[in-house]
Amino acid sequence: MRFLKEPLVHFLLIGVAIFAWFYWISPPSEAQDPQQAIVVDDNDVSMLASRFSASWNRAPSPEELQRLVDGLVREEILVREARNLGLERGDPVIRARLAQKMEFLTRSIAASVVPEDAELAAYLQDNPNRFRTPPKFAFEQIFLGEAPGSADVEAAQSALAAGADPMQVGLSTLLPKSMPLSAARAIDSTFGRGFSEILATLPTGAWAGPVVSSYGQHLVRINAVEPGVLPPLDDFRDTVLQDWRRQTAADLAEAQYQSLADRYEISLPALGPQE
Structure with missing residues (x-):
């Protein structure tokens, strides 16, 4: 039985x-x-x-x-x-x-x-979200200020559409203008909790926004995305066992x-x- x-x-x-x-x-x-x-x-x-x-x-x-x-x-x-x-x-x-x-x-x-191991492998497959590595994002951002008006947002979007240098658009800030492929933890530690979740909803290769961070609003262009993966059991067996x-x-x-x-x-x- x-x-x-x-x-x-x-x-x-x-x-x-x-x-x-x-x-x-x-x-x-x-x-x-x-x-x-x-x-x-x-x-x-x-x-x-x-x-x-x-x-x-x-x-x-x-x-x-x-x-x-x-x-x-x-x-x-x-x-x-x-x-x-x-x-x-x-x-x-x-x-x-x-x-x-x-x-x-x-x-x-x-x-x-x-x-x-067969039991652990089945458990891993049944609960992928618990063990999947988070996705990584490479992106650029333009800081628009803490509470920009609609005219400021439209002016920045128009300048980018006309081919302006992104480095010359927006306000100066100590935040990085661009980030290489980075995990959610690194991104959120720089821009504030939840910023990486918004990035996951944006298209790749186009300016989008405004996107709200802990510092204000930004226009963001995603340059590359590395999806999260489910590692094999042998790579982190102790974690799955626990x-x-x-x-x-x-x-x-x-x-x-x-x-x-x-x-x-x-x-x-x-x-x-x-x-």
């Missing part, structure tokens, strides 16, 4: 197994037992020692390790008693943190999966949430205009 080969199905099965494991090692209890056992095992001690070593660049002494263990027991007792009292309820910080940890648990599954994992983690998190939500009967009030 083809659906069994889908990566998302595999992730969901892994997710179910992980949540089942957490449920098994820490099952919810309907009644709190006042004599609950608190067990600190060798793994807990190793974790405490590792954290201490990472912070202090040395192993803890026996006395320090004992204080760490005592602190862990104290924390566990206080956390359990706080839960018995329901202190975590209604606390937005605790609720947000618990929800965040559940999300992290789900998303960590995707981070551990290494897809085949994006694939991010998207897969989001899909898995949503699928896992819907699976969990199906276990609840959710009642919501009718939402009307707020007073």
Whole structure:
């Protein structure tokens, strides 16, 4: 059956197994037992020692390790008693943190999966706009001023149509009169955000405008355009892999949430205009 080969199905099965494991090692209890056992095992001690070593660049002494263990027991007792009292309820910080940890648990599954190159290649082809290199433009510009009148614009256009030297038309400015083939980032850093998007709408080889920049208005002639391209997977495999994992983690998190939500009967009030 083809659906069994889908990566998302595999992730969901892994997710179910992980949540089942957490449920098994820490099952919810309907009644709190006042004599609950608190067990600190060798793994807990190793974790405490590792954290201490990472912070202090040395192993803890026996006395320090004992204080760490005592602190862990104290924390566990206080956390359990706080839960018995329901202190975590209604606390937005605790609720947000618990929800965040559940999300992290789900998303960590995707981070551990290494897809085949065929899967990444298909993802690349399905999402070309995420990885396509931006187009480049070579152009000339004539600065008309911050807010030129229609007469000024028409005079500049007429002069160019009559064969005037573009260098002698318009107002003086520190902006470059021409730019070689340049990517959108370089163009926008010079003329202001969004200027390159306007260039993409202009014809090649003819003066057009006025075109608005962060400095005013311009007449622009596009001399050359280098379209954006979709590089082969081998050129930036790590980038595609990172994006694939991010998207897969989001899909898995949503699928896992819907699976969990199906276990609840959710009642919501009718939402009307707020007073």
